[in-house]
Amino acid sequence: MAQETSSLIAGVPELLILRLLQDQEMYGYEIVQAIAARTHQAVTPGEGVVYPVLHGLEKDGALKSRRKAVNGRSRVYYTLTAKGAKRLNFLKGNWNTLNRAVQAVMAGGANAV
Amino acid sequence: MPFEAIAETLLKGGIAPRHVYRYIRELTDHLEDGIAQQKSAGFGDEDARIRARALLGDDRELTAAMLEQTRFRSWPARLPWLVFVIAPFFILTVCLLALLVPIFAIGDGAQHIYNATGIAPDFLRPLSWVLLTGLNLLALPLLALGLGALAHRQRLNPLWPVAGIVMLLPLFLHVSMAFGDPALHKSGSLHVTVAPPFTAHFAQVFADQAPVLIGQGLLTLMVIAYLLRRRTA
Numbered sequence: 564m565a566q567e568t569s570s571l572i573a574g575v576p577e578l579l580i581l582r583l584l585q586d587q588e589m590y591g592y593e594i595v596q597a598i599a600a601r602t603h604q605a606v607t608p609g610e611g612v613v614y615p616v617l618h619g620l621e622k623d624g625a626l627k628s629r630r631k632a633v634n635g636r637s638r639v640y641y642t643l644t645a646k647g648a649k650r651l652n653f654l655k656g657n658w659n660t661l662n663r664a665v666q667a668v669m670a671g672g673a674n675a676v
Numbered sequence: 677m678p679f680e681a682i683a684e685t686l687l688k689g690g691i692a693p694r695h696v697y698r699y700i701r702e703l704t705d706h707l708e709d710g711i712a713q714q715k716s717a718g719f720g721d722e723d724a725r726i727r728a729r730a731l732l733g734d735d736r737e738l739t740a741a742m743l744e745q746t747r748f749r750s751w752p753a754r755l756p757w758l759v760f761v762i763a764p765f766f767i768l769t770v771c772l773l774a775l776l777v778p779i780f781a782i783g784d785g786a787q788h789i790y791n792a793t794g795i796a797p798d799f800l801r802p803l804s805w806v807l808l809t810g811l812n813l814l815a816l817p818l819l820a821l822g823l824g825a826l827a828h829r830q831r832l833n834p835l836w837p838v839a840g841i842v843m844l845l846p847l848f849l850h851v852s853m854a855f856g857d858p859a860l861h862k863s864g865s866l867h868v869t870v871a872p873p874f875t876a877h878f879a880q881v882f883a884d885q886a887p888v889l890i891g892q893g894l895l896t897l898m899v900i901a902y903l904l905r906r907r908t909a
Binding site: 590591592595609610611612614615616618619622636637638639 | 695698699702703705706708709710731732733734737738741742744745747748
């Protein structure tokens, strides 16, 4: 149980990245800025650590990448694949389950002190 | 190169070079974007660089994030005994045979080549023997250099390629050929010979091929000495 929960929490960066890329292709810096903005700075990991997650997702087939020049700057853009969309749905389901479980505990009940 | 220390740590940690260099390139791009944003927020060049670098994460975080991804480890890092000790025998055999075929074709097919190009068989057949001698002399030392370069690129212990080559050296692996003779209805032949000292045919093989096998051995030992010297340097 503890291992499953910790792996759920560990999947949060993947969940956020896949969700953002569901809307549009983005490059690493954009992804980091979007996470910080949309979570109102609640989630601000060391920016560089997003890349191993992106590379891992690409290796798993959840993302594909291409180098693109925009406004004179060349950057690697990431896009969600069909496999990535399935993975996103799976992680969303797990997250919702965890969220409900935590909410239930926080709401108190028979064992409330 | 920025992030050079991170690259070295990752290579020594067994991460495959292509993943390391891709990571470094994207970190560099990210840093450029971060610096540009800090400058647009009003910070000077040096402050922008320091702030952007700090936001990226320290070296420890950046290396740990990548080292956790064990699937990015290279095959030589995961299975050095397979890559440096077992595989070289098969690689050497395949390379010798692959190169022997065209060398043999030059000599055995000298008459056909003469008919097509005018190049004399008296030039082609000796050329074929010279190429064969070169192949036998250089194949193992070049393989040793290649394995050493592979180990260095991935920051692996050079004792691995040395171990593989030390196991190959006493096999006296070499190739030979005999040209055919249409007048005698005799076809040509190619041979790959393995003649370690404990075998019955070693004495005959060594007597026939002594200069080449000694030369092969000496060149290979020189490469081994070079690899060991790099280790201690």
